[in-house]
Amino acid sequence: MNPKGKNALVTGGAHRVGKAITLALAKAGANVVINYHTSADAAEATAAEARYLGVEALAVQADVSDHQQVEAMVAAAQERFGLIDILINSASRFEKTPFPTPNVMAWHRVTNVLIHGSFYCANAIAPLMLERGEGTIVNILDLSAWEPWPDFSAHSVGKAGLLALTRQLALELAPTVRVNAVAAGLVLPPASYSKARTAALAQRTLLKRWGAAEDVAQAVMYLIQAEYVTGEVLVVDGGERFGHRKPKT
Numbered sequence: 670m671n672p673k674g675k676n677a678l679v680t681g682g683a684h685r686v687g688k689a690i691t692l693a694l695a696k697a698g699a700n701v702v703i704n705y706h707t708s709a710d711a712a713e714a715t716a717a718e719a720r721y722l723g724v725e726a727l728a729v730q731a732d733v734s735d736h737q738q739v740e741a742m743v744a745a746a747q748e749r750f751g752l753i754d755i756l757i758n759s760a761s762r763f764e765k766t767p768f769p770t771p772n773v774m775a776w777h778r779v780t781n782v783l784i785h786g787s788f789y790c791a792n793a794i795a796p797l798m799l800e801r802g803e804g805t806i807v808n809i810l811d812l813s814a815w816e817p818w819p820d821f822s823a824h825s826v827g828k829a830g831l832l833a834l835t836r837q838l839a840l841e842l843a844p845t846v847r848v849n850a851v852a853a854g855l856v857l858p859p860a861s862y863s864k865a866r867t868a869a870l871a872q873r874t875l876l877k878r879w880g881a882a883e884d885v886a887q888a889v890m891y892l893i894q895a896e897y898v899t900g901e902v903l904v905v906d907g908g909e910r911f912g913h914r915k916p917k918t
Contacts, residue, residue: 670805670893673698676750678743680704680733680790681760683712685857686809689882690757690889695719695726697890699755702746703728706760725750733760733786734778743793752801753794755893758787758831759809766823776823783827784834791838791848798846806842807889808835810852812906832902839900847899849892854906856880875908875915 677694681687682703691701692715701719705712705728712728719726727749731742746753762782766775791806798804813825814832832850839848858867858879871878888903904910 670754670803670896672755672890672893675699675754676702676746676752677755677757678702678704678746678753678790678794679757679759680786681706682757683708683715683728686853686882686885687757687759688715689886690759690809691715692718692722693883693886693890694755694757695722695724698724700725700750701727702742702750702753704731704733704742704760706730706732733790734781736785736789739786739789739793743790743797747797752797754798754801754804756790756794756804756806757809757889758790758806760786761809761824761827763821763824765820767820768822779823780827780830783824784830787831787834791834795838795842795846799842802845804842804846805893806838806846806848807892808832808848808850809885809889810835810850810902812852812854812904812910814852814902815910835902836900843899847892847896849895849898849900850902851885851888851892852902852904852906853885854880854904854909856885856905857882873909873912874906875912878907880905880907 677699679691682691683705703712716726716728729742731738762779808831810828814828817825835850888905
């Protein structure tokens with residue numbers, strides 16, 4: 670699909686990787702709906718940047734783990750743009766969930782966004798795509814979809830669930846709507862990381878460096894335009910999965 674003149678909704682599209690994806694779509698000529706939960710200022714700033722690139726932009730608040738809020742968000746997007754051609758499920762709640770735990774609320778907060786939120790958004794938008802006769806969905810994963818991360822059980826299970834959802838939706842919506850995913854590796858180190866920790870983590874990759882949010886956005890743009898690709902995952906990790914196989918010098 671050529672993004673120019675299309676309408677895209679990006680969940681978690683206000684900052685970090687979501688922002689990079691939003692602006693990549695805007696640069697390609699797509700109007701953007703920027704979903705945010707609590708980052709209102711960041712969402713409006715990202716919308717302003719998108720408009721500067723010559724497209725229309727709408728920031729919409731919604732907790733994607735709430736079905737009614739998702740329905741309201743999609744209705745607002747429809748009212749503004751009519752149809753949604755592209756859906757990017759980028760929203761993610763990253764918090765520790767050690768196991769076992771006396772409090773399961775963190776588990777629900779994380780998995781509700783990753784699994785239920787992505788399902789709610791796709792479920793609301795897919796009928797519009799099917800009616801139009803085309804559409805594409807890209808889900809944002811990371812390496813925890815394949816490997817467990819200590820103390821992040823909900824995140825790992827949530828990303829694995831989103832991987833399964835990617836494949837299931839590709840099957841259910843074919844041939845009209847293509848559904849793929851991008852799995853990110855080390856991009857955008859958190860501000861809390863020390864220089865030493867950031868450098869040490871970079872050594873786990875084959876390329877010996879961190880990537881940028883724009884690397885993930887570039888992969889998303891490829892999948893949007895790759896008309897013969899569906900049900901697949903594009904890993905953007907600098908070779909982190911295989912870094913441990915590189916002999917140390």
